[in-house]
Each structure stands twice: as structure tokens, then as C-alpha cells.
Amino acid sequence: MTAEHTEGWQGLELMRGSLDHCVKCTICETACPVAAVTPLFPGPKYVGPQAERFRTHEPSVDSSLDYCSSCGICTLSCPQGVHVAEINSQARAAMKKQRGIPLRDQLIARSGLEGKLGTPVAPLANLVLGNSLVRALTERTIGIHRDAPLPKFAGRTFQGWARRRPPSETTTDKVVYFHGCSTNYFEPGLGRMTVAVLEHNGFSVVVPPQDCCGLPLQSNGIFDTARSYVRRLVAHLVPYARQGYKIVATSTSCGLMLKREAIEILGVADDDLRLVSEHTYDICEFLADLAADGRLRTDFRPVPLKITYHAPCQQQGHNIGKPALDLFDLVPGLTVVELDRACCGIAGTYGLKREKYDIAMQVGSGLFADIVGANPDLSICDSETCRWQITHGTGKTSAHPVEILHRAYGL
Amino acid sequence: MTETRHADVVVLGAGLAGLTAAVRLAEAGLKVVTVAKGLGSLRLAPATIDILGYAPQRVDSPTASLPGFVAAHPQHPYSLVSAQVLAASVSWLKDHVDGYSYVGEPSTNMLLPTAIGVPRPSAVVPKTMVGGDIRDLSTVAVAGLRVLKDFHPALAAENLQAAAAAAGLSLQVRPVMLDVPVDGEVDVGTLALARHFSDKKFRTAVGAELRRALSDEQAVGVPAVLGLDDVQEVWSQFTEEVGKPVFEIPTIPPSVPGMRLAALLQARFRAAGGRLVLGAQATGPELRDGKLVGVRVAAAARETPRLCRWVVLATGGLASGGIDVDLAGHAAETALGLPVRGPGADQAAFLPSYLADHPIDTIGLTVDANLRPAGPDGEPVYQNLRAAGAIIGGARPWREKSGDGISLSTGYLAAESILQEAR
Missing domain, CATH: 3.50.50.60 (FAD/NAD(P)-binding domain)
Known part of the structure; x- marks a missing residue:
């Protein structure tokens, strides 16, 4: 048995074992945002713990599994502790391995590579990707929906900025920043704001070199490559974890990849990963913990804005509630409308796909309507792909919670 | 400190x-x-x-x-x-x-039919269910939806009539089966039906068919799928459409009233x-x-x-995992x-x-x-x-x-x- 095989097997058994806890109560069915809008996905209980019993090494005739968006709400809702979403992700990877992975999925799963290729030629790349004829052609040839929200290349990477910037003032508190691909290539401003907020609170911020965590590969069923990606990232981060430093992430889904999904879905059994995992914090979790301990600076200026806050499905997967709301409570003048929707629909790369775009937009329609109805100055959300989808669905600017703190500190 | x-x-x-x-x-x-x-x-x-x-x-x-x-x-x-x-x-x-008005008092139990026609003593219930109190009825219809495979009006009607008789009540119960416009779907769950009922065209069509199917019954019971957060509106409009009091009968999970x-x-x-x-x-x-x-x-x-x-510890009992008992019989409170x-x-x-x-x-x-x-x-x-x-x-x-x-x-x-x- 190869090491790779052992890993996959362990991950599978860990999650698959939980299906015996399913009492068929249907709570996951009532919470699933995809089954609510399309009969193509019959629901997490059917596709998950029920169908899993019939899956063997023989190719499956059932394709409905592919319509699961991997938002993870079924696992979150299950009162019995069944890892519904994890079981489905693993089964889908097995199915795609049997059937072959489309070129489209191979491409959209490599956000780091796209970033590297697009950044040096950003104006041209943005022009090309913004061209409706190109998008129509891309839809026909490889199946990325012509209207799906794609980010714009910033042209300068966050890593480049971090390398050039003078080192933080030496303080006893050090924190490691895992910024992820989107901050590096598409939203470097978020990275700069995060560093400023952390430094304002007396931390010196270390930005180690880092690559893609492998999440888009994982959600597209390309597990072998995803495992090598996450191991490569862990190698960059583990020296700091060994010294006891906390690692903060602004990309909530990539943070969750380190905390949970690499272990529970990819089945990576690795002490280094476990150590990094235990030291990884979502940025709002980290800051709200500081606040709870009375260590967060509260020299906030009034921010007279009305914001909506959507906690994305991947943020909820951290099982930490909504710490962003605790932080917003500290900012004077801020009016916060908490939204109660499970998912915006995009689920990473799901909503980019030609055959799933309409489903994703329908999943998000309730959220979009709530945001448009609330008419906020800014709609706040922790996840980058969700922010792009929300802006696409509402026409309103969407920002990360850190941006509010950055403004409130007057940085 | x-x-x-x-x-x-x-x-x-x-x-x-x-x-x-x-x-x-x-x-x-x-x-x-x-x-x-x-x-x-x-x-x-x-x-x-x-x-x-x-x-x-x-x-x-x-x-x-x-x-x-x-x-x-x-x-x-x-x-x-x-x-x-x-x-x-x-x-x-x-x-x-208040979005889902409850009626009744702890002083009195109503007798409301379950999905298999057992009259259940219940004191405080959503307004949409009260009309099913068999103490107040002498003729009633129970309507099923053919695509809903978890609700059988014939079974419910037969059981309810027998149970009412055993309780000394004179009650005639007639089962009715409806075809609903669900576009070729053959197996539609309660939650999906509740979402369909939020669509006015759908409930108008179902209401018209139910009206045709009824004769001189005082009221009609339907599975509890009359909308989700819009239940008040759906229920009252559907009742108007049917032309007789309509009451909901709770189903097996997914339970729309529970949601x-x-x-x-x-x-x-x-x-x-x-x-x-x-x-x-x-x-x-x-x-x-x-x-x-x-x-x-x-x-x-x-x-x-x-x-x-x-x-506050409210994790539920043995059935919900708040209490756990191992094979040797040792009990533990899990939290x-x-x-x-x-x-x-x-x-x-x-x-x-x-x-x-x-x-x-x-x-x-x-x-x-x-x-x-x-x-x-x-x-x-x-x-x-x-x-x-x-x-x-x-x-x-x-x-x-x-x-x-x-x-x-x-x-x-x-x-x-x-x-x-x-x-």
C-alpha cells in the first residue's frame, strides 16, 4: 500500500465511519441551499450517508453527487455528528477519478498558477477576461460561464509589498500572516490593511513565502495534487508553529483548509499539518479573542456606515460563531444588519461552471435580495469568492471585516 | 483578579x-x-x-x-x-x-389527527392546525398529495374514524387524493411542497382541485406543507380557494411546522x-x-x-445525545x-x-x-x-x-x- 493510498484510506474511514450515526432525521435536507433550488441535487442525506452505502470501487451511475457545492452546511447542521459534506467530497473525488477530470476543472482549481501568469500582464489579462466575446468563447470551449464573477489581477503582489516594506517594530508579540492566493494576486490591499491592524495592536507581522493551500483542487476532486500543495504550504508555516506563533488567515476558506479540510477531506496524516492546524486562526477569531481578553486596542473612531454582514458557509465551518459581529460591536457609529442566509451560491469555483452558474445564482438570490433591501454602504463578508459573487449579484461593493477595523483605527 | x-x-x-x-x-x-x-x-x-x-x-x-x-x-x-x-x-x-399564531390553553386538550389518523391530545397549537380538533367535527375529509409518499389519506381516514368511534365520537372521515402540478416530479418531500405552496399559482390550482373533490364535509385536513415563513398568508388564501376550513396535519420529518x-x-x-x-x-x-x-x-x-x-444545559436526553449509555450500561452526561x-x-x-x-x-x-x-x-x-x-x-x-x-x-x-x- 502506497503512502498516498494509506492517507486517502484513513481520511475516508474517519469520515465514512460517521455515517452510521445518521438517524435519517432530514435536518441536513432542510438546511441544504442547493437542494432547495434544483432537483438535480436530491439532498445531502440521499447523496451522502444513504448513497454512500452503495458506493463500491465500481464506477457509479449516479451523477447527482457532482451537484453538491461542498458548502458544508449539512455537516454543520447535523445534530448527530455525521460528516455529510466530507463523505460527499471524498465520493466525488473518487467519481471524478474514475470518469476523468475536465480541463475546465483543472484550470480553475489552480488559482496560484493563474495569479502568477496574470500578474505580470495584469492590464492585458484584465482586458481580455473582461471582454464579452472572450468570455462567450471561454464558456463554449471550456465551460466557464460567461457571466460568472472573476476577480481582476492587481498587477502587484502582496508578497512583493511585504518583502519591500520595513520590518515591523520589534515587539515581543509575533504573528504569522497566511494571506492566501486571492490577497496576493487580486486583493493586496486587504493584506496591507491586515498588517496595519495587527501592527496597531502591537504585533510584529511575519509574512513567510507561501503558495496555494490546495483548496480549489480539493473542491474539484483533484486530491493528489491538493495534498502536495497543502504539504508545501505547511512546510512554509510549520517552523513558526513550532515556535508557538499563531498563524492568522484572512481567507476564511483557506484557513479552514489548514484547520480541518486537509485532515478530514484529503486525509493528510501529518504531524506538521496538525501543528500548523492547531496554530491557525481566522483573523476575526484572533481579534475577537484579543478583545475578549481585553487586549484589543479600542481607540476606534466613529465609522458612520450602514453595513450588512454575511457569514459565509466556509466561515461557519470554523464552528466559532460570528466573531466579526463582536468586533463590529466595538466600533462606534456603525450600523450592522446581520444576514441570516446560509450561502451565496458560489462555493469557491462551483458557481463559475457553465452548468452550475444558474443554480449558484438562485442559491444566492435570497442573500442578494436581503442586501439590496437593506441598502448598505458596504456589504461585509469574510470570503473573497463570496464577495465577488455578492458584488456580481447585488451591484454593491463587498469588503472583508478587517476593512471596517482598518477604517475605525484611522490607519 | x-x-x-x-x-x-x-x-x-x-x-x-x-x-x-x-x-x-x-x-x-x-x-x-x-x-x-x-x-x-x-x-x-x-x-x-x-x-x-x-x-x-x-x-x-x-x-x-x-x-x-x-x-x-x-x-x-x-x-x-x-x-x-x-x-x-x-x-x-x-x-x-406572532408570525405563527398559537391558540389553546394548558387547561384543555384538543384532539388533533396525526398523519396516521390517531387523535392526539394537544393543548397549544398553531392556528393552522386547530380546525382538526375532532371534538368539534362530524364530517371531515383528509386530503393527500399523490407525489408525497409519506402521507396516506386512506390510512389516516380509516384510523381516525375508528379511533373517534372508540372515543365515543360520531365522525365520518373521507380520504381524498390530489394530483398537484409539480412538473413531472414523482417523489416530492414535505419541504419541497411547502416551497411550492409559496407560489400563488400552485396553491390556487391545488385549492381548486381540492374544492372539486369535496362534498358536504365540514372541514378538510391536509399535510402540514402550507408554506414556510409565509404560512399565514398561504393558509388563509388556500382556505379561501378551497371554500371550507382547512387544517394542517403534522407529518413525519422534515417537519415544516417544526422548521x-x-x-x-x-x-x-x-x-x-x-x-x-x-x-x-x-x-x-x-x-x-x-x-x-x-x-x-x-x-x-x-x-x-x-x-x-x-x-444552561439543554442538550437533550438519551435520544439526542445529551445522555449517553455505553454497552456495559454506564451512563454519562456528555457535555x-x-x-x-x-x-x-x-x-x-x-x-x-x-x-x-x-x-x-x-x-x-x-x-x-x-x-x-x-x-x-x-x-x-x-x-x-x-x-x-x-x-x-x-x-x-x-x-x-x-x-x-x-x-x-x-x-x-x-x-x-x-x-x-x-x-
């Missing part, structure tokens, strides 16, 4: 008991965090408030029967709930779910500033010098303490490791007959008058802990039809007891 707290109260569990306590405490101005392993079991329930249905004969008036019932069952959770508290908890619920009630209470909690932490499991007490200062909670990647002044009262090690948990009163039925926590879990000596384990709902031992809710009343009243009382200390 004063320690920074994350919340005033941590409520464990998001079923009826936990949500009731959480909403009350949050509305009183306390900072409340509810930690739940998953969405609470309220979503599986018919959303009626059954207070006392059998003791062991069928109960006509819970308030009249409770004193005798409690005297016969001194360790029952109802021994801690006064008539005043019960009444107050019921009015509290009615005030808090409506859970969503309303959760919205109340949120509006009062309450915070819900989902998918997280309590793994033990956080103690300082033997005192409970919080709860340890397992989340992604690590376990962390959530510090607070009070804890905080509290002492459990159940069949002793030398006593059998089960009797040979399936429908017997098994000793394990009443397993749960012993609590004091303030709902503080107590040890074998009767002393509270922690002064700042309260228990509510099915985790309190001593009841057989499925037999007594008492589960909702216990959860609502003890959830209400747990909050009351904390609020008295907070004031």
Missing part, C-alpha cells in the same frame, strides 16, 4: 428548551451565546405544545390532571413547574411567535443580540478552584473555553460530565416486553427546585448551572405526550432563575 468573560450565559443546545431559555435571557439584556452541535431537534417536531396527553388515561385538561400526576410521579420534571410557570411559559411562547417554529425563535434570538455557534460540541466544564466559569467547546482544529457567569440518575448497575435497563415502562426510559439528571443539576446527595453540582428540557430525568414524554410542555416550561424557568440572580 476578575476574569474577562465571553458571555453572560452559555446555552448548550438549540432545541425548544435551549431556544426558550436563550431568547428570554437575551431579551432581558444578557449577552447569550448558544453552542449547538447541530440545528436543534425542534425542526423534527410537529410544533404543537403537548403538555400532558396521557396519565396514563387520556387527559382532557392538563392543568386539572397535573397535581395528581405529579403526586404519583414525585421525581417528574413537572414537580418543579408550578401552574403559574406553565401558564406564563405558554403565554410567553404565544407572544414570541417554522425553530426559524421564528432563532430570529428572535438574533434580534435580541444572541449569538449562535453551530457545529461545536461542549466537551467539559471549565473550572477555577472547583467553580464553573465556562464550558470547553470543540471547534475546528482545537478546543477552547467559553467563559461565562451561567450555563459536562454530570451525575446521571438511571437504572443502577445491578438493574436491567430494559424489560422483556417492547412496550413496557423500561427503567432506562426515565434516565436523566436530578435537579433542584432552581433546575440546578444535583448529585446523589441532592446538593447542586455547580451553583451557576441550570438544566432544561429532556435532559432532566423522570419523564416518559413519548408516552405521556409531555415533551414540549417540559421543554418550554423548564427552559422558561431556567431563564427565570438566572434572571433573579442577575437582577
